[in-house]
């Protein structure tokens with residue numbers, strides 16, 4: 001009988017650690033086969049997922065003996081938390097374990113887009129040498145605006161400050177007297193959007209945040225601002241982003257998360273849009289973070305199965 005079903009990629013050492021003590025079924029593509037998943041989970045006490053597996057509906061209903069869900073990441077929007085709570089199923093995210101990878105993605109993208117020097121391969125191969133066209137900007141002295149000021153945003157703030165940035169943030173859920181505000185100016189959303197050179201979104205996707213960064217928000221941004229979304233698709237209006245970039249009303253954007261993943265038909269929207277970096281929801285995924293996330297979740301799932309958590 002299987003004890004643990006793993007539906008997406010997980011660090012091999014962590015899978016080996018689990019397999020030494022439990023019967024493990026690991027299929028990194030199982031997230032795309034919900035009918036097979038529903039059959040496989042019927043008797044298992046533990047399920048380990050990333051963000052592509054929908055832990056809800058038929059899958060949860062079929063998983064009658066489920067005790068614990070290990071989440072190889074932080075966001076919980078792919079898990080029906082209400083049903084898990086009601087059924088006493090423990091859900092363990094890998095809080096903190098992929099933070100550094102996200103921070104490096106945000107800072108790296110910001111530097112690349114501010115500098116604007118890395119989109120010239122085709123011209124250079126064709127014999128051009130566009131030296132004066134590629135005079136970009138430094139990150140030092142720029143203002144970093146964080147929309148959401150949780151743990152990953154605070155780490156991003158710390159890295160930005162080390163690079164000489166000033167930092168402002170919007171987060172109505174972090175009280176004004178919270179010590180975290182020592183590292184960022186506390187502003188309303190409009191003020192963060194209108195005064196920042198680099199805007200980075202760090203919010204969960206909820207009914208309240210859905211569509212928060214829409215046409216009005218883009219209209220408030222500086223025309224040379226850089227926008228980074230490595231949080232969740234759906235928070236930012238993709239058509240509004242494309243409109244702003246095409247109209248030259250935004251300096252650039254790095255987008256890692258999308259309303260629909262993979263993009264399928266929606267991908268056409270982004271074709272030939274200038275100063276845009278698209279990545280497939282990998283801001284939190286590096287060799288190092290995969291090791292940390294997988295090790296942490298494996299430990300927590302084993303602890304839950306053994307009555308230690």
Ligand SMILES: O=C(O)[C@H](O)COP(=O)(O)O
Nearest residue numbers: 050051072073074075284
């Ligand atoms: O929620 C998260 O932590 C990130 O979106 C990364 O999730 P993933 O590792 O499941 O892709």
